[in-house]
Amino acid sequence: MMAFWLIVAAMLTGALACIVPPLLHGPTPGRGTSHAALAGLLIALVPASALTLYMRIGDPAALAIQEAASAPTREHADTPASMEAAVSLLAARLQRDPNDAQGWSMLARSYMVLDRPGDATEAYRRAVALNPRDAELRADYADAIASANDGNLDGATSKVIESALAIDANQPKALALAASAAFDRRDFAGAIRYWERLMNVPDLAPEIGQQARKNIDETRALAAKGASVNVRVSLSAELEKRVRPTDTVFVYALADDGSRMPLAVQRLSVSQLPATVRLDDSMSMTPGRRLSDFSRISIDARVSASGQARPASGDMMGSSGIVSLEGAKVVEVRIDDVVR
Template sequence: MTLFWIITAAMIVVALAFIVPSLWRKSELRVSDRDKQNVVIARERLAELNNELAAGTLSDEEYEQTKLELEQTLLIDLEAGDEAAQAGGPGKAGMLALLFSVLFVAVVTVSAYLYLGTPQLVDPAAMQAQQADQELPSIEEMMTALVDRLKENPEDAEGWYLLGRTYMAVKDYQKAAFAFDKLNQLVSDQPSIMLALADALAMASGGDMQGRPAELIRKAVGLAPQDQTALWLAGMVEDQAGNHARALQHWGRLKPMLADDPESTQQVDRLMAAAQRKLAAAGPGEAVEQQVAAQPARQVITARITLAAELAARVKPEESLFVYARALEGPKMPLAAVRLKVSDLPTTVQLNDGQAMVPGMNLSRFDQVVVGARISRSGNAIAASGDLLGEVSPVVVKGDAVVELVIDSVIP
């Protein structure tokens, strides 16, 4: 606080440095002006004497005597002015003006700051007291307000996401799972939300990922096979389930994506080493069986996908592109699915059993399927009005089927 007032005093001195010279200069100007007036008066009086001498009203002796007195008077006045100037000061009146100016500037400056400024900022105790008065609401208060808001507007997806993340931060995993479940129902099969829900459910169960968490993670990795989080968790799910060969497959796909993250790469290496030891300990027969099961089925459907030229202007490069195969007759859930972007078009996609959304519901179980590609305007996996669609059916599931797929219609 002392430093603040020292700086304030210095600034006042700087301000006075602009005022004092002006007042001082005015005093000097007054002395100079008085000398000029005395000279003018003396000249006028001398001119009068010359006129009187010429008119004969003044004798030569009187003229000389009066002229001498005039010169002496002017000399005395000029010497007095020089003494005042050499004194180097403004005199009594000037000193009063200077003193008044100094006091006026100092008093007005400090008073104005105390009234208009924020003096408490230079007082740590006052500033801490003000901060205490303006303290932010607690996490519990903010969560209560958010819950109340969601009761009034249960369709607020962003609110449910924020509530879920907050509950995860405070380690209330049951409530976090409830919030993410509500969000998952609203946004319908978004991989990131499915993974968040699976994580919350697993944490609420003490880290057990089997059951619904496993189902959600397997579905998420099918929708987003290049998602690092999905691959990481999918490997953990399969490892917990005893499917070590499949876990190695997921982590093997993940590892090249972590080339710029040495710490994460080391963690994946440790997980893979542990899974390989478990696989070796299971015995040769079971290891071979797992490795065969982990390999993609020989039945592969290759889809070559293009977008009709007349629809190209209706889409944006960042919009989602879903490529899928579903049963011709039976459940509508995709048997295999891949998520891309419009910017990837034209593209070629291979659909196989490794992309099954639900274990056991894969291409190999059906003889004929529908192969489709849909551009989602909202990004949701569920079809909606305005989405662009292209489908081919029936497609026989055997060998290496190849499908030419054109996205050429709009869902009404």
């Protein structure tokens, strides 16, 4: 058994070495879909304790890969086809021995390198089922789920992140993912709390702590710009049985001038309710219509089974009514009505 794993590991390492250079350009800031290959690549190539993970503001996939990027390109006799062959060998081996957690984990990481996040998700699911108390494995699983869903950290991904942190509250990758998920929701206070927890992880690599501090400072600066309001959104008990955890929830601010064009919009899922979200000027939909341009607003929340922004019959709604933006601390919105 050990000899088999040594052979497979050697094949994967060799094939990985020749495909590293094309992937080291790094993701575009704010683009959630770019992290599949990068995340799997870094996880496969270096020990988890050495990774600088998910640290760029607004992009949960932005891995700090300066050391890898600065390494000289190496010629290698193996090709990507060698890795495909190694992965096929590994997959076949697991069909004969499906209770090998280490094997499923290696297969999942290999699929991530090959930009096959759907296959990686299934392999990680098998690995987690066999090794349910491994927080790092769960964090990797969350990454794969997000990669297979265009970088979306809500829903199932969020649940896996939470389960990883329930096992190990100091799991670095899970904390970084949670911070990025909060930032994507414009929950700046929540993102800062997760980054602060990450900074306090024992034996954290200095570069990770430095990036976390930079993220905190930039997030605070962003949150301080313009007007903002915190909204506590909940769903009535009567409507809970009529929704699915994956249904989309839109939370948006409207000006007290009759216009239905939102001043700011936040998006989350039913599985996250109840939740407190932040609406601010950075979410303005059109020039000249920001929260800070109006003193009186209303906050609406709507559950959309279709995920579409346009209201439809059967959607579930709630509204705060008119509130003064200046005096608002936390605005309560309870979703308790159905659109006819």
